[in-house]
Amino acid sequence: MAIGWYLTVSALIFCIGAVGVLTRPNPLVILLCLELMLNAGNLALVAFSRMWGGEDGQVFALIVMVIAACEVTVGLGMIVAVYRRQLPVNVDQLDELHG
Amino acid sequence: MSAVLFFIAAIGALSGAIGVVVLRNPFYNVLALVCHLIALAALFLLLRAEFVAAAQVVVYAGAVMVLYVFVVAYVGGQDEPLHSPGGALKLLGPLFGLAVAIELCIALLGTALKGISSKGAPYLPGFGSPEHIGRLFLTTYLFPFEIASLLLLVAAIGAVVLARRRRGLDPDDDRDPRLHPARPVHTGTMAETAGLRTGGRTGEPASDAEPSPAPVGTGPSEGGW
Numbered sequence: 001m002a003i004g005w006y007l008t009v010s011a012l013i014f015c016i017g018a019v020g021v022l023t024r025p026n027p028l029v030i031l032l033c034l035e036l037m038l039n040a041g042n043l044a045l046v047a048f049s050r051m052w053g054g055e056d057g058q059v060f061a062l063i064v065m066v067i068a069a070c071e072v073t074v075g076l077g078m079i080v081a082v083y084r085r086q087l088p089v090n091v092d093q094l095d096e097l098h099g
Numbered sequence: 100m101s102a103v104l105f106f107i108a109a110i111g112a113l114s115g116a117i118g119v120v121v122l123r124n125p126f127y128n129v130l131a132l133v134c135h136l137i138a139l140a141a142l143f144l145l146l147r148a149e150f151v152a153a154a155q156v157v158v159y160a161g162a163v164m165v166l167y168v169f170v171v172a173y174v175g176g177q178d179e180p181l182h183s184p185g186g187a188l189k190l191l192g193p194l195f196g197l198a199v200a201i202e203l204c205i206a207l208l209g210t211a212l213k214g215i216s217s218k219g220a221p222y223l224p225g226f227g228s229p230e231h232i233g234r235l236f237l238t239t240y241l242f243p244f245e246i247a248s249l250l251l252l253v254a255a256i257g258a259v260v261l262a263r264r265r266r267g268l269d270p271d272d273d274r275d276p277r278l279h280p281a282r283p284v285h286t287g288t289m290a291e292t293a294g295l296r297t298g299g300r301t302g303e304p305a306s307d308a309e310p311s312p313a314p315v316g317t318g319p320s321e322g323g324w
Contacts, residue, residue: 003219004207005105005109006105006142006146007207008204008207009109009112009113009142011200011203011204011207012113012116012200013112013113013116013135014199014203015196015197015199015200015203016113016116016117016119016120016196017116017119017120018195018196018199019120019192019193019195019196020119020120022188022191022192022195022196023120023188023189023192023193024120026125028125028128028167028170028171028174029119029120029125029128031167032119032128032129032132032167033119033120035132035159035163036116036119036120036132036135039135039136039139042139042151042155043139043142043143046142046143046146046148046151047146049146049148049227050146050147050148050219050220051219051220052220053219053220053221053223053226054220055226055227055231055232055235056235056239056240058148058150058151058227058232059232059235059236059240059243061148061151062150062151062154062232062236063240063243063247065154065155065158065159066247066250066251067247067250068159068163069158069162069163069251069254070250070251070253070254071254072163072166072167073166073254073255073257073258074254074257074258074261076166076167076170076258076262077257077258077259077260077261077262078261079170079174080170080173080174080261080262081261081262083173083174084262084264089174092186
């Protein structure tokens with residue numbers, strides 16, 4: 001398969017993830033959509049790595065997976081902390097800093 | 100053959116992604132993301148990235164998704180209403196996504212990728228194997244590797260600090276007497292050392308705790324342990 005197909009799939013997944021981040025009010029789903037966007041970046045990195053014949057892109061993809069794991073850990077910790085304080089788990093209602 | 104596999108995996112990945120955005124129950128969102136990740140691992144295999152595909156399945160679909168499922172079960176996976184009041188972002192979000200999609204397609208069509216090679220570099224044996232990846236990690240990319248380990252440590256500590264129970268903010272769900280029965284006096288509790296607790300616990304039935312409660316007042320005056 002041509003590399004452009006993989007990049008097309010990657011671009012579509014990224015856009016779907018961006019739409020999810022913008023429209024969903026649940027922070028859990030927002031984290032899931034962030035995972036989608038990071039995975040789209042991973043797919044593009046691996047596709048470029050295959051195109052150039054070097055493994056550097058795969059190393060980048062693994063680092064991106066590490067970053068995603070860190071983001072998930074901290075984000076889920078924040079969601080659990082919000083839930084413990086009996087605040088609504090909804091980003092539209094958590095607007096104390098909204099000026 | 101590879102074209103058929105590619106289209107199957109790509110359709111799986113795209114439908115999983117759409118499921119993450121569209122479904123209303125967070126449990127189903129997580130399951131859709133698991134499907135998406137497995138299809139993406141198949142795409143990685145088609146791109147000859149065996150180690151990345153294995154790490155994707157083991158780390159992402161295995162470990163991270165289990166964490167998500169635990170948190171969804173803890174917070175409560177209730178359906179959100181279909182027409183929740185969302186404001187202007189509910190309309191602008193899909194428009195923005197469409198604009199980004201069009202822009203990325205224009206970038207893909209206008210790029211010079213066709214001029215390089217559409218099939219990619221010739222396949223060498225061992226490309227993407229753990230041996231090559233590990234060698235790159237320990238030679239060329241040693242510094243990012245160490246920084247990643249440090250970042251994981253910081254994230255783990257941060258998550259523990261964020262999600263721990265805070266004494267004083269919510270005192271009512273602390274110290275369930277069924278889970279924390281009263282310890283006998285003079286067994287070295289910190290409350291005794293600080294002089295806060297002299298006798299048996301107040302409010303406990305005295306029959307089941309300790310048959311002979313210590314004389315009140317001698318604990319802190321003896322000075323301790």
